[in-house]
Amino acid sequence: MTFLRLEEDLLRARRNAKWKLTDHQAYPAWIAETDYGAPPAVQAAIERLVREMDYGYPVRGAGSMSAHVADRFSWRMAKRFGWKADPATVEVVTSLDQAIAACLLAFTRPGEGVAVHTPCYPPFRWLIEETSRRLHPLPLVETRDGFAPDGDVSLPADVRMLILCNPHNPTGRVLTREELDAVKTLAARHDLVVISDEIHADLTLDGAHIPLASLGGELxxxxxxxxxxxKAFNIPGLRCGVMHFSSPGLQNRFLQTIARSLLGQPNVFGVDATEAAWEQGDDWLAEKQMLLRRNRDRVAEAVSLIPGARMIPGEATYMAWIDLARCSKNRIPYDVLDEAGVRTMAGAMFDPAADGYVRFNFATSEAILDRMLDRMVSAFRR
Ligand SMILES: Cc1ncc(COP(=O)(O)O)c(C=O)c1O
Known part of the structure; x- marks a missing residue:
């Protein structure tokens, strides 16, 4: 489909982190960006802005840009997940990392604990450190279904917040209703605020995503x-994200510390692209999901050719969490792959105890993926 598969010379010419910060001889499988284009409707929305040089203070829908994004978000959640999210309790941000930092400041105090399932998306750790809070790790456990939260943990009294990532980066796990119920019980028992990062929700490959807030009750x-x-529509550079508070009371608590003006305002490119993606991008997304499913299975097949390597295929995202601890004597697998010309992300970035793992981004063309996998298999079979 148009805009979906880009050739290597075009990708290398792009000025995005994934390709620009990767050595010319190497292939990038590190940062969470895809090698695809964007849905035609997104491209058309951007082209319209450019054609009309429409760069003034914007008006969209019946009110402000933020109210418009909130309205479109609420519509999207109902359509995609059957969740009725009140648009009145939405704040629009430019980045989810920004939203997480703001929540840490608003809902916790310096020195207090923040529970995070590990391995975790590295900025969770960085943001907790940057705001002088303390990360309380909750190691995921390997079950028959993949990596899962331990349903039976108890937390120290100073832990005031849980940052949940579902679907999970880096393991690709999608939590079941029972597992989300256990999160609900934990949050109620310890009176936690839960930040539920669902940025990968549209990228399920098997199974269905359930928004945590849709469980209601004690949440x-x-x-x-x-x-x-x-993530789903491949527009991270356009900077537009949403925070939804499950009650007006929680939103007010947040706004008492974080003045709304500090959140900034999204730009017209981000807003128009987001609206076009949510309203008209689903055919493109379905095709992308099919491609990702095939790529994930190709990665799993390649991993099975490496003696001692392990991977539990994820149910979502375009990241594979690969255990290569037994595959390279005295060397960190990230270094072996780097030398072989495949740039991944070292497991220790996600969990200091996981330096035998790498996170491998497989959102690229079949041709590039095959070249990376050939390099990976030969590097560990030498
Ligand atoms: C789980 C998760 N949260 C947040 C982000 C970053 O979001 P943003 O670019 O909006 O800060 C990423 C990007 O990879 C991610 O994987």
């Missing part, structure tokens, strides 16, 4: 859901 006063169109 009604304590969940901040974060999402954006950036």
């Amino acid at each position: 009604d006063e304590r969940v901040v859901t974060l999402t954006s169109a950036s």
Whole structure:
């Protein structure tokens, strides 16, 4: 489909981090960006802005840009997940990392604990450190279904917040209703605010995503859901994201510390692209999901050719969490792959105890993926 598969010379010419910061001889499988284009409707929305040089203070829908994004978000959640998210309790941000930092400042105090399932998306750790809070790790456990939260943990009294990532980066796990129920019980038992980062919700490959806040009940006063169109529709550079508070009380608590003006305002490119993606991008997305499913299976097949390597295929995202600990004597697998010309992300970035793992981004063309996998298999079979 148009805009979906880009050739290598075009990709190398792009000025995005994934390709620009990767050595010319190497292939990038590191940062969470895809090698695809964007849905035709997104491209048309951007082209319209450019054609009309429409760069003034914007008006969209019946009110402000933010109210418009909130309205479109609420519509999208109902359509995609059957979740009725009140647009009145939405704040629009430019980045989810920004939203997480703001929540840490608003809902916790310096020195307090923040529970995070590990391995975790590295900025969770960085943001907790940057705001002088303390990360309390909750190691995921390997079950028959993949990596899962331990349903039976108890937390120290100073832990005031849980940052949940579902679908999970880096393991690709999608939590079941029972597992989300256990999160709900934990949050209620310890009176936690839960930041539910659901940025990968549209990228399920098997199974269905359930928004945590849709469980309701004891979660009604304590969940901040974060999402954006950036991962699914490949527009992270356009900077537009959403925070949804599960009650007006929680939103007011947040706004008492973080003045709304500090959140900034999204730009017209981000807003128009997000709206176009959510409203008209689903055929493109379905094709992308099919391609990702095939790529994930190709990665799993290649991993099975490496003696001692292990991978539990993820149910979502375009990242594979690969255990190569037994495959390279005295060397970190990231270094072996780097030398072989495949740039991944070292497991230790996600969990200091996981330096035998790498996170491998497989969102590229079949041709490039095959070249990376050939390099990977030969590097570890030498
Ligand atoms: C789980 C998760 N949250 C947040 C982000 C970043 O979002 P943003 O670019 O809006 O800060 C990413 C990007 O990879 C991610 O994987």
